[in-house]
Amino acid sequence: MKIKRLDILGFKSFHDKVSLDFQQGITGIVGPNGCGKSNVVDAIRWVMGEQSAKNLRGKQMEDIIFGGSECRKPLGLAEVSLVFSTDDGRVPAKYLNYSEIQVTRRLYRDGESEYLLNKSQCRLLDIAELFMDTGVGARAYSIIEQGKIGMILHSKPEERRVLIEEAAGVTKFKARKQVALKKIDVTRQNLLRISDILSEIK
Numbered sequence: 762m763k764i765k766r767l768d769i770l771g772f773k774s775f776h777d778k779v780s781l782d783f784q785q786g787i788t789g790i791v792g793p794n795g796c797g798k799s800n801v802v803d804a805i806r807w808v809m810g811e812q813s814a815k816n817l818r819g820k821q822m823e824d825i826i827f828g829g830s831e832c833r834k835p836l837g838l839a840e841v842s843l844v845f846s847t848d849d850g851r852v853p854a855k856y857l858n859y860s861e862i863q864v865t866r867r868l869y870r871d872g873e874s875e876y877l878l879n880k881s882q883c884r885l886l887d888i889a890e891l892f893m894d895t896g897v898g899a900r901a902y903s904i905i906e907q908g909k910i911g912m913i914l915h916s917k918p919e920e921r922r923v924l925i926e927e928a929a930g931v932t933k934f935k936a937r938k939q940v941a942l943k944k945i946d947v948t949r950q951n952l953l954r955i956s957d958i959l960s961e962i963k
């Protein structure tokens with residue numbers, strides 16, 4: 762999957778809608794201090810499902826909504842869409858027929874939020890599954906911010922293993938294993954209850 766376009770509206774310093782097209786090769790974002798370069802990276806991280814306001818350099822999630830400036834009033838909604846091309850075929854099978862995948866996240870000031878996949882409402886889990894094992898995603902290694910290399914070098918072996926597993930494509934299977942184990946556990950509890958009921962009837 763390759764990033765094709767990023768649309769930002771009402772996110773942090775972006776009051777008006779801004780669309781960034783990512784062409785072939787390397788894209789660099791340059792500008793004076795405080796102009797919003799890091800906010801672009803925050804927008805990418807946020808739309809891919811980041812849940813921690815701290816990781817987006819805020820105190821609470823509402824801080825990501827445009828909070829007003831000298832000449833503009835605060836907005837009530839932040840919306841970011843990230844569009845991926847599917848040309849390389851490295852997408853989950855169910856998206857192979859789409860020429861692009863659009864992931865959208867919205868947050869209203871009252872706290873209500875929405876996730877959309879190709880403009881249809883979805884769950885955060887659907888977004889997380891889409892990015893699993895791709896190296897993209899809110900927590901994956903595709904975003905290397907200041908201090909991250911040092912953090913990886915100084916991390917515990919178990920923490921480093923998470924990154925290696927993501928690169929090796931194991932994350933999806935581990936997540937599915939957890940879901941399967943939970944189902945087995947619920948089934949065991951149900952069987953236990955049934956055998957209790959049966960012994961009461963006898």
Ligand code: ATP
Binds near residue numbers: 793794
């Ligand atoms: P530097 O080069 O110094 O690292 P930068 O270009 O990466 O700077 P950012 O950190 O992306 O800049 O943007 C900082 C700007 O974003 C500040 O002017 C800040 O006031 C503005 N900003 C952050 N959150 C909001 C918000 N919710 N509403 C309005 N403006 C915001």
